[in-house]
Amino acid sequence: MGRPRAAGPEFCTKCGKEMYRPPSARAGVSRPFCCRACQMAYLNAENNPKRMTPEVRQKLRESRLNTGNGKTYTKFFGRHTHRVVAELMLGRPLRPGEVVHHIDGDKRNNDPKNLMVFENQTAHAKWHTQQGGDNNEI
Structure with missing residues (x-):
């Protein structure tokens, strides 16, 4: 055939x-x-x-520039700045699954005092549940 x-x-x-x-x-x-x-x-x-x-x-x-109203993560050589700062803070690379949280909820505030590292997304969500209604931005 x-x-x-x-x-x-x-x-x-x-x-x-x-x-x-x-x-x-x-x-x-x-x-x-x-x-x-x-x-x-x-x-x-x-x-x-x-x-x-x-x-x-x-x-x-030009039409897309600055349309995020500061709600996006800044980047440093293609990587999220808060993750780079967290790695410098810990003195080691972040492990797969680790989540970096902004304490004050401002995604652009990458001050080491404003960052928390969680082992995984489950621990991060649990922390938000324990905090109650305020600061609920994941």
């Missing part, structure tokens, strides 16, 4: 090279490419209507 053939050959959207793709690879793909280089060249082409221009990229950046 052999494998089922697709109806007609396919051609690369960018370079026009004839190629074979199994039917499973054709599903949901509107523009076939023979290689990653052709795909990237097509996506970065000036005439591509979906291409994100530097102006559009800058507009998105």
